[in-house]
Amino acid sequence: MKRSNAPVFWGLFGAGGMLSALFAPMLVFITGIAVPLGLLLPRDLMSYPRMLAFARHWAGKTFVFAVIALFIWHAAHRIFHSLHDVGIRTGPLARLLCYGSAALVSALALWSLWAIGF
Amino acid sequence: MSGRRPYVRSMSGWWRRDPFFVRYMIREATALIVALYALVLLAGALCLSAGEGAWNGWLAMLRSPVSIAVHVLMLAAMIYHTYSWFEIMPKTMPAVFVGGRRLAATTITMLGLAAAVAATVALFVVVRMLGP
Numbered sequence: 304m305k306r307s308n309a310p311v312f313w314g315l316f317g318a319g320g321m322l323s324a325l326f327a328p329m330l331v332f333i334t335g336i337a338v339p340l341g342l343l344l345p346r347d348l349m350s351y352p353r354m355l356a357f358a359r360h361w362a363g364k365t366f367v368f369a370v371i372a373l374f375i376w377h378a379a380h381r382i383f384h385s386l387h388d389v390g391i392r393t394g395p396l397a398r399l400l401c402y403g404s405a406a407l408v409s410a411l412a413l414w415s416l417w418a419i420g421f
Numbered sequence: 422m423s424g425r426r427p428y429v430r431s432m433s434g435w436w437r438r439d440p441f442f443v444r445y446m447i448r449e450a451t452a453l454i455v456a457l458y459a460l461v462l463l464a465g466a467l468c469l470s471a472g473e474g475a476w477n478g479w480l481a482m483l484r485s486p487v488s489i490a491v492h493v494l495m496l497a498a499m500i501y502h503t504y505s506w507f508e509i510m511p512k513t514m515p516a517v518f519v520g521g522r523r524l525a526a527t528t529i530t531m532l533g534l535a536a537a538v539a540a541t542v543a544l545f546v547v548v549r550m551l552g553p
Binding site for chain 2: 414
């Protein structure tokens, strides 16, 4: 019997959902509001040398990759399953577009983190 | 060809008929915001790998009034995402038994929301300590 691949996508959806539920509000606040406005946090926090050092550290690399990849896999799975609700018939093409773009985003994140160096 | 034209009730706008479905659709729509934020961060990572000029361009983009407004809206959506994630967690996770009694749905939701508040505070404190 062919094994279902559903648990893999469900697992990525769940992991991304949990990670975003715990950290996404504060992450959006830090990167999109606090640092750009210099509100509660210094603008220097995300200066080039500081972020380069952060992204070169294995912990920083892991965190950035986990956030980008798990967020996009969570979103792709949820959007794919919502297509039916908005009256779009799903099939292999919709599956490929949803999960394929998540795979592409993950690959680009991995590549950029690799290119940043160690 | 038969002349039958059976009545089929239209499904358009089905979710607007019931507040429960409206909340369901808003919860599902938060996925679009999670995807958008992942793309914002991906752009940042790509700019960081492209050098200082590209990175400063990304930072300048984040300082634009449009970006600030979009991030305020994204923040609201993310807070709703957090709330709805733990609201449905009693239905998405296996039943938990403590001392022979099943853990109540509201207890699971409250524990989840408490964890989210703790994670939020912890992340801010860590970032503040790492800062200049």
